[in-house]
Amino acid sequence: xxxxxxxxxxxxxxxxxxxxxxxxCARYREHHPGAPxxxxxxxxxxxxxHQEASPQxxxx
Numbered sequence: 001x002x003x004x005x006x007x008x009x010x011x012x013x014x015x016x017x018x019x020x021x022x023x024x025c026a027r028y029r030e031h032h033p034g035a036p037x038x039x040x041x042x043x044x045x046x047x048x049x050h051q052e053a054s055p056q057x058x059x060x
Contacts, residue, residue: 013019025037038046 010019013022021040021043024043028035028037
């Protein structure tokens with residue numbers, strides 16, 4: 001039962017983007033030690049701005 005619950009939590013975090021932010025923070029701390037990590041809101045703004053600046057077409 002515990003294993004199923006952990007899988008559900010993992011899936012929801014992947015679906016909502018929380019896990020992506022956590023991976024970004026880990027990489028950011030590794031490459032920029034001592035620098036303040038962007039808040040989730042700042043991160044979303046940067047990510048949205050990047051997506052708008054470099055759109056990618058999709059086939060479907």
